[in-house]
Amino acid sequence: MKRSLKEILIRIVILFIGLTIAHLGVTLFLLANLGADPFNVFVQGIFRTTSAIPGWPLQTHGNTHIAICFIIIIALLLIDRTYIKIGTVLCMIFGGPIIDFFTLILTAPFANMNSLLPKIIVNGLGCVILAFGMTIVMKSDAGTGPNDLVGIVLSDKLKKNFGVIRIIVDVSFVAIGFFLGGSLGIGTLICAFLVGPVANIFLPFNEKWISNVVKKFN
16 A cells, blocks of 8 residues: 555654664664674674775775675565665665764763673663664664664565574674674674564564554654
8 A cells, every 4th residue: 555655754753763762772782892783793704805805996894884785775676675665775874873973972971881791781781772773663664774674574584583583694694794704792692692582572562653653643
């Protein structure tokens, strides 16, 4: 069924709410400094491998990240273009600036976090907030981040539990990235095994309230 312009705008607003919450979680995860998230371990591994190639054009981690995201989008367009929506592009454009904003605000309060236990707590909290925001983005049905789409598509196509599929996807990213030279830490592993199951808990809740909001304002 074709959506009205009003419904599309409502869903994009909901997506931005989820995107902001998710990237607050990512920022906390990064400030804990216990390792990159699984997807960025993968990107780092690809970057370190390809940057050794003479004349290779993608000479920064950021350029490699964008290139991989576009490859994922193109691959999914070939598989099933219904998964790629305007929100996917918006996530790519605004994700970085949102992290920069929260980093500016939160760096000072967390600057003196030296012992391991507080770092693990902040890392875990960041993962939970990431999962909560990520499921809002998913259930906005306006699109989602390219890396998250891998888990969504596989979960839908295989008719399997998203939480389980997300663990498999994240662990695969970590394994491939580490094999190619990416670095990881305990925070990477926490993220790989925590985000999927926590997202699974939040999915029904976020689906319900988002559906109610869309019905109320549309």
